[in-house]
Amino acid sequence: MPLLEQVTQSILAVNGLQTQDIDQVMAALLSVPVDAADIYFQSSHFESWSLEGGIIKEGSHSIEHGAGVRVVSGDKTGFAYSDRIELPILLEAANNVKAIVRHGQHAQRKIESAKSWPQLYQPLNPLKSLDDQEKIDLLKRIDSETRKLDSRVEEVMVSLIAAYDNILIANQDGSLVADVRPLVRLNVTVIMVENGRREQGSMGGGGRSDYSYFLENDRAFEYGREAVRQAQVNLQAQEAPAGNMIVVLGPGWPGILLHEAIGHGLEGDFNRKGTSAFSGRVGERVASDLCTVVDDGTLPGRRGSLNIDDEGTPTENTVLIEKGILKGYMQDKLNARLMGVRPTGNGRRESYAHLPMPRMTNTYMLPGASDPEEIIRSVKKGLYARNFGGGQVDITSGKFVFSASEAYLIENGKITRPVKGATLIGNGPDVLTKVSMVGNDMALDSGVGTCGKDGQSVPVGVGQPTIKIDGLTVGGTSV
Amino acid sequence: MQNQEEINRLKHVVQQLLDEAKHQGASAAEAAFSVDNGLSVSARLGEVETVEYHCDQGIGVTVYFGQKKGSASTNDISIDSLKETVKAACSIARYTSADEYAGLPDANLLATEFPDLDLNHPWDINAEQAIELAIECENAARNYDKAISNSEGASINTHQGTRVFGNSLGFLQGYQSSRHSLSCSVLAGSGDAMQRDYWYSVARSPAGLELARQVGEKAAQRTLARLDARSLSTRQCPVLFASEMASGLIGAMIGAISGGSLYRKSSFLLDSLDTQILPEFVRIHEQPFLKGALGSGSYDAEGVATQARDIVSEGILRSYVLSTYSARKLGMQTTGNAGGVHNLTVESGDNDFVGMLKLLDTGLLVTELMGQGVNRVTGDYSRGASGFWVENGVIQYPVQEITIAGNLKHMLRNMVAIGNDVDMRGNVRVGSILLERMAIAGE
Numbered sequence: 001m002p003l004l005e006q007v008t009q010s011i012l013a014v015n016g017l018q019t020q021d022i023d024q025v026m027a028a029l030l031s032v033p034v035d036a037a038d039i040y041f042q043s044s045h046f047e048s049w050s051l052e053g054g055i056i057k058e059g060s061h062s063i064e065h066g067a068g069v070r071v072v073s074g075d076k077t078g079f080a081y082s083d084r085i086e087l088p089i090l091l092e093a094a095n096n097v098k099a100i101v102r103h104g105q106h107a108q109r110k111i112e113s114a115k116s117w118p119q120l121y122q123p124l125n126p127l128k129s130l131d132d133q134e135k136i137d138l139l140k141r142i143d144s145e146t147r148k149l150d151s152r153v154e155e156v157m158v159s160l161i162a163a164y165d166n167i168l169i170a171n172q173d174g175s176l177v178a179d180v181r182p183l184v185r186l187n188v189t190v191i192m193v194e195n196g197r198r199e200q201g202s203m204g205g206g207g208r209s210d211y212s213y214f215l216e217n218d219r220a221f222e223y224g225r226e227a228v229r230q231a232q233v234n235l236q237a238q239e240a241p242a243g244n245m246i247v248v249l250g251p252g253w254p255g256i257l258l259h260e261a262i263g264h265g266l267e268g269d270f271n272r273k274g275t276s277a278f279s280g281r282v283g284e285r286v287a288s289d290l291c292t293v294v295d296d297g298t299l300p301g302r303r304g305s306l307n308i309d310d311e312g313t314p315t316e317n318t319v320l321i322e323k324g325i326l327k328g329y330m331q332d333k334l335n336a337r338l339m340g341v342r343p344t345g346n347g348r349r350e351s352y353a354h355l356p357m358p359r360m361t362n363t364y365m366l367p368g369a370s371d372p373e374e375i376i377r378s379v380k381k382g383l384y385a386r387n388f389g390g391g392q393v394d395i396t397s398g399k400f401v402f403s404a405s406e407a408y409l410i411e412n413g414k415i416t417r418p419v420k421g422a423t424l425i426g427n428g429p430d431v432l433t434k435v436s437m438v439g440n441d442m443a444l445d446s447g448v449g450t451c452g453k454d455g456q457s458v459p460v461g462v463g464q465p466t467i468k469i470d471g472l473t474v475g476g477t478s479v
Numbered sequence: 480m481q482n483q484e485e486i487n488r489l490k491h492v493v494q495q496l497l498d499e500a501k502h503q504g505a506s507a508a509e510a511a512f513s514v515d516n517g518l519s520v521s522a523r524l525g526e527v528e529t530v531e532y533h534c535d536q537g538i539g540v541t542v543y544f545g546q547k548k549g550s551a552s553t554n555d556i557s558i559d560s561l562k563e564t565v566k567a568a569c570s571i572a573r574y575t576s577a578d579e580y581a582g583l584p585d586a587n588l589l590a591t592e593f594p595d596l597d598l599n600h601p602w603d604i605n606a607e608q609a610i611e612l613a614i615e616c617e618n619a620a621r622n623y624d625k626a627i628s629n630s631e632g633a634s635i636n637t638h639q640g641t642r643v644f645g646n647s648l649g650f651l652q653g654y655q656s657s658r659h660s661l662s663c664s665v666l667a668g669s670g671d672a673m674q675r676d677y678w679y680s681v682a683r684s685p686a687g688l689e690l691a692r693q694v695g696e697k698a699a700q701r702t703l704a705r706l707d708a709r710s711l712s713t714r715q716c717p718v719l720f721a722s723e724m725a726s727g728l729i730g731a732m733i734g735a736i737s738g739g740s741l742y743r744k745s746s747f748l749l750d751s752l753d754t755q756i757l758p759e760f761v762r763i764h765e766q767p768f769l770k771g772a773l774g775s776g777s778y779d780a781e782g783v784a785t786q787a788r789d790i791v792s793e794g795i796l797r798s799y800v801l802s803t804y805s806a807r808k809l810g811m812q813t814t815g816n817a818g819g820v821h822n823l824t825v826e827s828g829d830n831d832f833v834g835m836l837k838l839l840d841t842g843l844l845v846t847e848l849m850g851q852g853v854n855r856v857t858g859d860y861s862r863g864a865s866g867f868w869v870e871n872g873v874i875q876y877p878v879q880e881i882t883i884a885g886n887l888k889h890m891l892r893n894m895v896a897i898g899n900d901v902d903m904r905g906n907v908r909v910g911s912i913l914l915e916r917m918a919i920a921g922e
Contacts, residue, residue: 052743052848055576060550061567062539064561075523080532093532098607100530132574155743191745191856199855200745227624240861242884242920243713273523274629275666277673353535392863394851396666396675397708399880401850401863422881423861424854425920429671475882477850477918479715 003123007166007178011041011065011359015085022170024087028094029071032101036333037313041065041085041168042352047127051139051158059132069093072334073101083352112305117289117314120300120307121208123180126162129210135160138211138220142188146224152235153228155191160184162211169312174263176314178425181457183207183303185448188223192231201231205446207301223359230256232386232405233418240407240476246382247424248375248410248470252426252443253400255462258293258363258393259451260400261428262286266320266328267358267453268335268346270395277398277429278326286326287432290368293321297345297361301451303447304362304461305468306346311356315345316477320363321432332358339399349455364463377413377435384408384415384473385424398428417430423475431469480599482641486653487642489514496540497647499565505542505572508645512556516641520606522613523632525621528776529773530606533638542568544669547578580807583781584620586648588813590778592787597770602637609635612661612691619695620665626706627699629738631664632677633691650782658773661688663698668706674909676701676847681904683771699920701846704867708877710922711868715789717842718883718917719835722867722900725847726907729763730859731853731887732756736796737816738805740855746797747888748856756796757891760828762909767821774906780818788814790823825898826907835898835902835911837872843919845883858887872916890918891915 012018022039028039043065050058067090078097084091130138146156165181187204203226207213214220226451262278265375266434270276278286287293297315299305306315313334319327331339332347334359348359376384384407391402403423408415444463451460489512500508517533539552541563604612617633634869636659643653662679678691678697689697698727720728732748740746748756757763767785769775779785781803789797801809804819830838849863859882866873898910 013772019753052776055578056574057576057578058548058550060552061571062552063564063567064537064554066554079529080534082534089650095532096532100527110700134569155745157743193744198744198749198856200854204660217898242882244917244920244922252736273631273633275673275675276672287529353533355529355531390851394675394849394853397705397879398671399849399863399865401537401852401882402860403850419860420856420857421514422759422851422884423850423863425849425863425880425882427880473710473880473882473920473922475863475884476917477859477861477884477886479713479918479920 001163003180004176004178006123006182008170011043011085011167011168017085017087019176022176023089024080025069025094026170027452028091029069032098032175034071034073034101035337037068037172038195039170040068040196040310040352043129043166047162049135049139049160050421051143053155054143055138056136066352069097070355071097071101071175076100076337077355079355101320117307120298120305121182124182124210125164126182126262127164129212132476135211135381139212142220142224145221146190146228148189149225150192150232152192152194153190154193157189158365159187164275175312177248177308179307181208182207182210184211184213186220186223188227190227190231192235194235197235199231199234201227201229203227203230204448207447208305209301219415232407237418237420238476240419241383241474242476244471246379246467247474248379248382249464249467249469250276250386251439251441251466252463253445253465254385255364256391257362257400258365258389258405258464259460259462260393261426262293263360263363263396264393265395265428266330268329268331268339269358271330272339273337275396281330282326283471284326285324286429287321287324289324290437290438291324291432291435292323292366293363294319294366295346295360295363299362302362302444303449303459303463304360306361309347310349311347313345313347315342315361318344322380330358330360332356340410348458350458354456357454359453359458360460362444362461362463364419364444365465367442367465370437370439372441374468375439375468376410376415378437378468379410380412384410393428399425399446401425419476424474425473430432431472434470436470437466437468481655485641486643486655488920489641489653490645490651492538492713493645494651496538496561496565497645499562499874499895500540500542501647503565504544505569506545507584508540509541509644509646510538510540511644513642514608517636518606518609519634519671520609520613521632521634522610522617523630525614525651528565528632529609542572543582544572546579546581547575548578548581549575576685580804583646583648584783584803584813587780589650593652593777594768596775596777598654598683598775598921600657602640602685604637604657614813616661616695619662619692620699623699624703626667626703627665628669630915633663633695634688636660643699645784652778652782657683657822658759659685659688659693661694663695665698665702667702672706672805673704674708675707676705681773683773687771697899705877707846708865710880710900711919712922713920715916715918717839719784719839719842719916720912721844721846722898722902722909722911724848725909725912726902726905727848728912729823729907729909732891733800733823734855736799738801738809738881741799742805742808745856747856752799753793754796757791757794758894759794761791761894761897762789762826764789764819764824766824766872769822772821772822774822777836778820779798780816783813783815783817785815785821794864803852806916820906823907825897827901827910832898832900832911835896835913836869838913839869840872840898841870843878844874860887860890862884881919883917883919885917895914
């Protein structure tokens with residue numbers, strides 16, 4: 001398996017380790033009865049370039065590597081990591097973490113047969129896909145093309161980021177699996193001024209690819225055009241309404257609704273512990289029958305996709321809600337075992353220095369039958385929200401927010417005027433029961449999502465068609 | 480308590496890096512090296528859940544070739560890796576543009592006095608002891624009341640680290656510091672009525688932490704207080720930000736008067752120096768030299784001397800918050816705030832929390848905010864909130880699933896009072912803040 005050999009070379013061999021050394025560390029971990037043990041090796045290269053004020057202002061490069069050693073016994077986890085990939089240090093880590101294992105717990109060794117999985121992205125090093133001169137030329141061209149679009153553009157900020165991650169996971173069943181994960185992102189922000197009023201617009205995208213992604217289909221310049229368009233809209237925006245009203249969410253990134261309202265609440269750890277508003281509700285109706293929602297880590301090249309999760313489980317397309325009925329949760333190995341279900345390939349970690357836990361990949365709603373224009377026409381008075389900033393959820397009470405950054409009033413079936421950004425708040429377990437129309441225009445976001453949980457950040461994707469929600473609280477200032 | 484030997488070990492590496500930068504042709508350079516060790520344990524339902532041993536290090540270098548700049552970092556401090564890191568930074572500097580404002584700080588502004596700020600109090604605690612303490616904390620919460628139905632557990636974190644910073648102007652300094660915390664989160668109620676809240680304590684010294692039992696009890700009290708929360712009808716009313724939420728308001732203001740926002744003209748407080756941005760009774764100042772405090776430091780991230788100084792007095796903005804680069808862009812001098820402010824302190828009024836509730840009279844007390852709905856360019860503010868409805872100075876019932884909205888410019892200008900119930904757990908020290916009026920959206 002060339003990928004495995006390549007990664008073994010780039011992580012173990014360069015540090016003078018062989019696969020037999022992994023066996024030795026694993027033997028130390030397994031000298032006590034444990035349910036699971038793994039060693040996660042990682043080597044990461046990262047670079048960023050930024051343009052501001054018409055000049056290439058900053059560039060940075062970083063290399064990090066390390067290994068995390070974990071044992072799990074029942075619901076107890078011991079974990080240690082080091083940035084030195086050396087046998088004595090790994091052995092010391094193994095001895096430290098196994099102290100968590102007490103008497104009376106049984107080892108449940110499950111030997112799984114070797115699996116293969118499709119490669120959802122090429123094992124590329126995106127940092128090397130353009131030379132440095134080409135990278136800065138791209139940024140400068142984006143800057144000049146974006147400034148040409150509107151004389152009111154006062155400032156353009158462009159950032160270009162690439163990461164190249166090699167990971168190697170050794171499990172207690174003797175399996176050794178590898179993944180090479182490229183990730184690129186480009187972002188354009190503009191500030192526009194008119195009659196002393198100052199507004200911002202921002203657009204970005206990316207995925208598990210190399211920099212050539214931004215050159216395809218004119219994407220890089222499209223981000224600039226979109227940022228300017230948003231700033232132009234914001235220059236016209238008036239006070240947003242306040243109160244409960246019909247809300248139509250546009251396709252794509254507004255799918256952050258799903259991520260916040262139901263996604264986090266369906267992560268296995270919260271449900272095993274019974275702390276989620278969705279705990280114990282599999283089989284119950286949590287959405288209107290128009291809603292089918294999946295978490296799909298298997299979409300080729302997407303920002304939230306992974307060949308295997310950070311425990312070595314191949315990712316899946318997991319149905320969370322089918323025609324309104326809650327089907328299941330997203331699981332890592334620990335929570336799957338304790339709940340007596342299968343892991344779903346959602347065990348993710350920010351890095352070797354963090355513990356894995358159930359996390360989303362690409363979470364989206366499948367398309368429905370309605371024409372998006374028909375959805376708008378059906379609303380007498382409401383809000384049409386097309387773009388969003390971030391969101392947040394309290395998984396226990398189910399209350400969630402997400403902040404519109406581009407929104408319009410709908411009056412008598414027509415989109416009339418833009419309103420200022422406002423936070424929308426709702427209740428996760430019932431917001432989707434109020435979905436009365438689902439569009440046929442399903443779209444995924446452009447590849448900008450980052451999800452935070454317990455202080456760990458991982459790249460994710462969202463998506464949805466246009467949807468109509470019969471009642472959501474809009475936090476404007478116009479009371 | 481500073482281990483000079485460890486500081487010297489890091490200084491030696493930083494000096495090597497600076498020498499290598501010079502060797503590779505850089506006209507100036509700066510480098511930072513930090514090492515951090517820690518232990519985290521969590522306990523849930525009376526038993527240990529996780530034990531994590533932390534051990535991090537990172538080294539970063541910025542090189543200048545005239546006015547061109549490049550940066551690189553690594554966590555591998557072998558000689559070969561350090562050379563490669565400098566090489567990567569130098570390579571980047573070949574492609575960045577000459578920026579007339581880029582460069583090291585003026586030498587005369589670098590810190591020359593390094594008082595012991597009493598920041599290093601390692602916690603002599605092993606995993607077993609930490610687990611016991613976490614269980615004690617969680618038990619206090621779970622046993623507080625029968626209505627506590629579930630738990631997310633309690634955790635102990637203890638970290639101790641060494642930081643060294645140096646530049647090619649001859650600045651080379653380091654210090655050790657520690658940080659410990661204790662937190663607990665529990666649930667009450669069931670089904671759709673389930674609620675959760677938490678409490679935490681953080682300090683440089685283990686002795687500065689609240690007792691485990693107190694942290695657990697507060698977490699339980701806060702959770703119980705949220706039971707039977709309801710929404711509010713859409714309205715306008717006065718809003719009291721509890722002290723643990725007030726620091727966010729002050730933080731948003733600091734963001735808007737920070738150099739980066741100002742020179743990018745992406746601030747709602749543009750050109751507001753020497754103007755009234757808050758009511759006359761407000762004074763906000765920095766206290767970098769407080770012993771044992773979380774935000775103390777005698778120099779900033781560039782080695783520039785920090786200053787005890789007023790940022791706002793009599794409600795008038797007296798000074799921006801600047802680094803060397805942003806100051807030069809604005810034609811000003813750095814204020815020693817590269818990397819942020821140091822123990823930002825908002826002077827309190829005479830009222831304690833109960834007094835502030837009386838001043839609020841009838842309105843909303845906010846104890847939790849959700850989302851990032853703050854636009855720094857326009858000052859537009861709209862966030863999810865929960866808290867309590869207050870009538871005649873007395874808490875009536877908990878509220879949730881509402882938003883509060885306004886514009887920060889007006890919110891700050893129309894601040895009514897600041898309490899003396901100061902939250903000391905962060906880098907911003909402020910009591911509860913009463914605002915004249917905000918828009919509430921609800922059911």
